[in-house]
Amino acid sequence: MLPPFQSLLDANASDLHRFLVAAVGRHDGDDLFQETVIAALRSYPGLRHADNLRGWLFTIAHRKVIDQARRRVRQAVPTADPPEVPELDGDAVVDAELWDAVRRLPPKQRSAVVQRYLLDRPYAEIAAVIGSSEDAARQNVRAGLQRLRQEVTR
Amino acid sequence: MNATNSTNDLGERLRFPDTTDGPDVGSLVDAALRRADAEGLVDVGWVVEDTPVGPLTLAATPVGLVRIGFGHEDLVLDELASEVSPRVVRLPGRLDEVRRELEEYFAGRRRSFDVPVDRRLSRGYRRIVLEALSREVPYGRTVSYKELAERTGNPKASRAVGSAMATNPIPIVVPCHRVLRTGGALGGYGGGLDTKVWLLRHEGALLG
Numbered sequence: 001m002l003p004p005f006q007s008l009l010d011a012n013a014s015d016l017h018r019f020l021v022a023a024v025g026r027h028d029g030d031d032l033f034q035e036t037v038i039a040a041l042r043s044y045p046g047l048r049h050a051d052n053l054r055g056w057l058f059t060i061a062h063r064k065v066i067d068q069a070r071r072r073v074r075q076a077v078p079t080a081d082p083p084e085v086p087e088l089d090g091d092a093v094v095d096a097e098l099w100d101a102v103r104r105l106p107p108k109q110r111s112a113v114v115q116r117y118l119l120d121r122p123y124a125e126i127a128a129v130i131g132s133s134e135d136a137a138r139q140n141v142r143a144g145l146q147r148l149r150q151e152v153t154r
Numbered sequence: 155m156n157a158t159n160s161t162n163d164l165g166e167r168l169r170f171p172d173t174t175d176g177p178d179v180g181s182l183v184d185a186a187l188r189r190a191d192a193e194g195l196v197d198v199g200w201v202v203e204d205t206p207v208g209p210l211t212l213a214a215t216p217v218g219l220v221r222i223g224f225g226h227e228d229l230v231l232d233e234l235a236s237e238v239s240p241r242v243v244r245l246p247g248r249l250d251e252v253r254r255e256l257e258e259y260f261a262g263r264r265r266s267f268d269v270p271v272d273r274r275l276s277r278g279y280r281r282i283v284l285e286a287l288s289r290e291v292p293y294g295r296t297v298s299y300k301e302l303a304e305r306t307g308n309p310k311a312s313r314a315v316g317s318a319m320a321t322n323p324i325p326i327v328v329p330c331h332r333v334l335r336t337g338g339a340l341g342g343y344g345g346g347l348d349t350k351v352w353l354l355r356h357e358g359a360l361l362g
Binding site for chain 1: 164165168169171172179180185189190193198200231232236240
């Protein structure tokens, strides 16, 4: 039996939003968050069981990230985004360069890295979200980190 | 952050996102659910309303008010998910009219409710009894379980009437507080006897 959709939102909305903002940036993240909630609500009654609802929700979000990356490629415009000015967040300088690099990763690596480090998820769950084996999930995290190391200078 | 070893602690740096400000998640959820509702995806919308008899969880389908639960939403939402649809989300806008009428009722400015009601949670004889109650027992009046049984043409059914009252999904609006034992003893009430007494006094059906 499926729990009220509300309970999924209560348990996951905050992490879902962090995931999407980390993956695509604030503006698009807010949009994809709403799209994910609506898409999930649309297909929710068709689920056959209530196992791993969190993974199911993040799978939808991951697909939204992939769709957005495809749209980006199709509509690629040669102008660069204005560089983001690092904001002061308490004492820490916001790590804009790193997160820009995260958002340039291929979607699978991006989702895997964000799930692993920002949300602290186990590899089994990451595998379910990106639709791969657990080994492939580790691989995607490793490859993503490697690429970030190359791109991030400091 | 130390610049000399920072590429080694990428994992550590990835724990902190670069954007924290902006609309809070709650308001994004609300906006998404309003859009979902416009697309017909919200089967049950609910809100919790504070009233003189304590918090009430109000829930409505696109047909109408389907459930009023005493207290907060915890128990009611599971019940709605299994009995109506798992597409249950907080949607205050859907309950605006219900909230307005309840507010008027509690302020003493309303004696009957006009909001559409969805009676799908009551079946069979229970539903017949609750419909008779809404139709025949107005504000400020009371009736006994036995009398109500008689009014449904089933004079021996007072026990069944009792269980219909005990399982009334829409208390207050469907006024099961107006049903007493023969002789005037209060009987029971899902929202607690204090609430039943409060409602009857409020309606002037009980003195002192």
